[in-house]
Amino acid sequence: MTELIDDYARFISDSPTSFHAAAVIADRLRDAGYMQQVEGEAWAGHERGFILRGGAVIAWHVGGVKPETGFRIVGSHTDSPxxxxxxxxxxxxxxxxxxxxxxxxxxxxxxxxxxxxxxxxxxxxxxxxxxxxxxxxxxxxxxxxxxxxxxxxxxxxxxxxxxxxxxxxxxxxxxxxxxxxxxxxxxxxxxxxxxxxxxVQEPAMFGGPSGETFFASGRQDNLSSVFSSLSAFVTMESHDHEDIAVFVAFDHEEVGSSTYSGADGPFLESTLRRICEGLDLEATGYERFARMLANSSCISADAGHSVNPNKVGKHDPDHQPILGGGPLLKLNANQRYATEAEGSALWLRSAAATGVVTQAFVSNNDVPCGSTIGPFTASRLGIVTVDCGIPLLSMHSVREISSPGDIEAMTKILEGYWAGA
The missing domain is CATH 2.30.250.10 (Aminopeptidase i, Domain 2)
Incomplete structure (x- = not known):
């Protein structure tokens, strides 16, 4: 098991609920030099800071601010069925x-x-x-x-x-x-x-000649994305481009996101506004915030479905992503996923910047897809948003199955995105 995957297993073991995951995230951010902002207190203007709200966390890293500065956001969720x-x-x-x-x-x-x-x-x-x-x-x-x-x-x-x-x-x-x-x-x-x-069963690796083909554990939907985005966020070697890197792990996605710590609430927007107000920019008030949003984007990271070889008919015949084939770009004609052409280009640039191969996921027309935080973010903020995630088997079961290679690839793509791809 690589160091990253070993850490992934430890992260899941330490995060039996969204509240525990948020506490682990906060500890790792502190260890990486991020300062906690208490929401009810005056804005401290930390260059690297975070807010903890129940089972949700938002963190930010302010780089070289310019008039064209925007937010580069990666969103995920901490809760599981x-x-x-x-x-x-x-x-x-x-x-x-x-x-x-x-x-x-x-x-x-x-x-x-x-x-x-x-x-x-x-x-x-x-x-x-x-x-x-x-x-x-x-x-x-x-x-x-x-x-x-x-x-x-x-x-x-x-x-x-x-x-x-x-x-x-x-x-x-x-x-x-x-x-x-x-x-x-x-x-x-x-x-x-x-x-x-x-x-309580611990994560495990098994399968294939090496014994490391499959990674099995509960709560990979969506701790896989939380972990990948957090790992990419805290290991940024430098952040001197004009955009502000934002990590957000919402709670309550599995029950609709319409909560005070969910993606359909004001948590992210209010935090971005406070970050914006703390910047030294020429424009002021809403004009400044509107300009920043126009220059912003979001990667909504949530798990997707690998083709199940025992139920191939449940998948689209021309879109059958597999475990180990790379993270998924998730698309849906009815915008259940927020991905569109401009966001697709952003995703592919981020992958190419780190040499990672990706796969496309679209549902069988007779099998409607689920939902993600992507459409909520896109509609609340009006920014380019792309939905993605690693492929899973047995999604929403007590023990989901992924590929270690996809976790590593997802982490690299998010590193490329925050590096300015």
Whole structure:
């Protein structure tokens, strides 16, 4: 495993939820010399700074500012499909302690059966202080054996309310007390929580003659893009061209992005405005910001689909990207992806600058594609935006499959983009 891929595995292991990912990102930015800007305080004008908001982070690097300066933005998201713990977290049935959950996003549900699951996220106390929490494997969603359901291998139909309810004890143990103890606060001080299930199995490499063909792990949609963009961002050797490099990792993409830390909210725009106001430029006010946006662009980095050799018919016959074939340029005629011709050229220049091969992805006409943060960014800011990402197999499952080579290639493309391609 290369140093980069080893670091990728470590990043995923340290990021069981969006809140943990944001904390890891913040630590890595600090280590790279970036200063944290507290949103509610006066703008400090850091040349290299970042803002942390819940499970989202925005960071920037100001280079040589000129009248034609714009923003070069790479956006991704920190959240992944999973199960969220309900307000009353525990219940009992038939002598078992169970965990009350609801589906978050669109997970491949049956992949979560019979897995060793932990609980992670945040608890807030009555003073409003936020406490990160992460348990080891503590629960499992047991599946009915084929002896008791002879049709289970022909047709699997499960209720989200009834059948996807994990067990965690064989008694009436207090789950909230257990979680509060892990967070280091008394149970009666817990005011609220945002807690999620996560698979505790560590990332792994396997397959092929070298044993390093496939990289398997949960949450690669979209920690793959978060990691690639963060790695490219913090390792920029210099930044003396006229554009401002911006790294943004939103939360809540999997549930629509319409939140205070999501791509459909004002988080990015308000941060860009504050960066703009802190610059020494001739134009002032909205005129200055409008000029900067006209000179700006965004790469929306989110994972895409590799062709599945067992389900080739689900893919477009003339667009069948594969694992290891390079990152994907994602296109859709109805603008579910924001890519258009000008953005395509930007993507290809960035790839060519670092000698990386890419692939095109477009959906089968009978299989509508998903959504990304790209259209939200393009419509809110009115800037050239291109959607891309590494190819995955088993997307939205508890254990997705990628190629290490694609992670490395994606990182290089983003380095080329921020270098001014």
């Amino acid at each position: 999973t199960f969220k713990i309900k307000p009353t977290p525990g219940s009992t049935a038939s002598g078992f302690g169970q965990v009350n959950v609801e589906v978050y996003g669109g997970p491949l549900l049956n992949s979560w059966l019979n897995r060793d699951l932990g609980i992670a996220g945040i608890l807030t106390d009555l003073d409003g202080e936020v406490h990160l929490v992460r348990t080891p494997a503590v629960m499992v969603i047991p599946q009915t054996a084929p002896h008791l359901d002879r049709s289970v291998n022909q047709k699997l139909e499960l209720s989200k309310q009834v059948d996807y309810k994990p067990i965690w004890s064989i008694d009436e143990s207090n789950l909230l007390e257990y979680l509060a103890d892990h967070a280091g606060i008394p149970t009666h001080r817990v005011a609220g929580h945002d807690l999620f299930a996560y698979d």
